[in-house]
Amino acid sequence: MFFFRLQLLMFLALSSCASGQVTPPSDDNGPDTDTDSDTDSDTDSDTDSGTDSDTDSDTDTDTDTDTGTDTDTDSDPCAAVSFSYDFESGPQGFTHNPTSGIAGDDPWELGDPSIGSCNSGTNCWCTDLNADYDDCEMAELLTPIIDLSACDGSTMTVELTFWHYYLFEDYSGGKWWDGGLVQFSSDGGTSWSDVSPTPAYQGVMQGSYSGCTPTPDVAGHQAWSGDIPGGTWQQVTVDIGSTYRVASFRVRFLFGADENDTDFGWGIDDVNVSSS
Secondary structure, three states, X not given: OHHHHHHHHHHHHHHHHHOOXXXXXXXXXXXXXXXXXXXXXXXXXXXXXXXXXXXXXXXXXXXXXXXXXXXXXXXOHHHHOEEEEOOOOOOXXXXXXXXXXXXXXXXXXXXXXXXXXXXXXXXXXXXXXXXXXOOOOEEEEEOOOEOOHHHOOOOOOEXXXXXXXXXXXXXXXXXXXXXXXXXXXOOXXXXXXXXXXXXXXXXXXXXXXXXXXXXXXXXXXXXXXXXXHHHOOEEEEEEOOHXXXXXXXXXXXXXXXXXXXXXXXXXXXXXXXXXX
8 A cells, every 4th residue: 555655646746747837936026026117117107208298289289370360460551541532621632624625614513512412411522513514514523643552462452432423414316425434543644544333334425526626525435324323322333453553543533415405413422442
């Protein structure tokens, strides 16, 4: 029996060695020291670095956005352009002349018309305040020279606006006879060009003018004629393009009549040149 137990013990010992399961000597200090050091060092370093870096980046982005907005708002000097004429204090630099060279051919007057009213207040320009215009009259009403050089190259809209009222000779015989139109000048009034207002003109002035010497300047031009639609004061708008955004811009209201039939004529009030 003893011999059998001895063989069993030897067999178990040999089996343990063959499987490689040898238990090393125990060392309490080694494993604890390595584990604590690696874990603490890696975790603290990575977490702090990432958080600080992201926070600084967000702050810089907000600063750039504010700077761009402020620059765009205040950059265009054309935004300050505004010229307004209501005539309550007088002519405000407006002048008028007969285009025929004959003094009696100029009916423009400033005041309160006796057969109607101004658009606002009690002063406006009319082709005769107290009566109808006369046959063959022809004259211009001129704004002062207006400096629009601040709008040269600007992308802003620049416009002429004014209010007018008119009663001219009626359309007859397939023709418009008496009327008025607006023109622009870029050289202070030395030369003039037709423009396209809103509301548009009635049509081309085609009166014969055979009894008028010289022929009124409105002949052959698009113009307002007949009676104003609605029978009341109406606002007109005209775009001022790049050609006229100069220091010597000027506007004229050109009136002319043929040798037959007359009416109240043309009234002008509340003239403005401004940007938007």
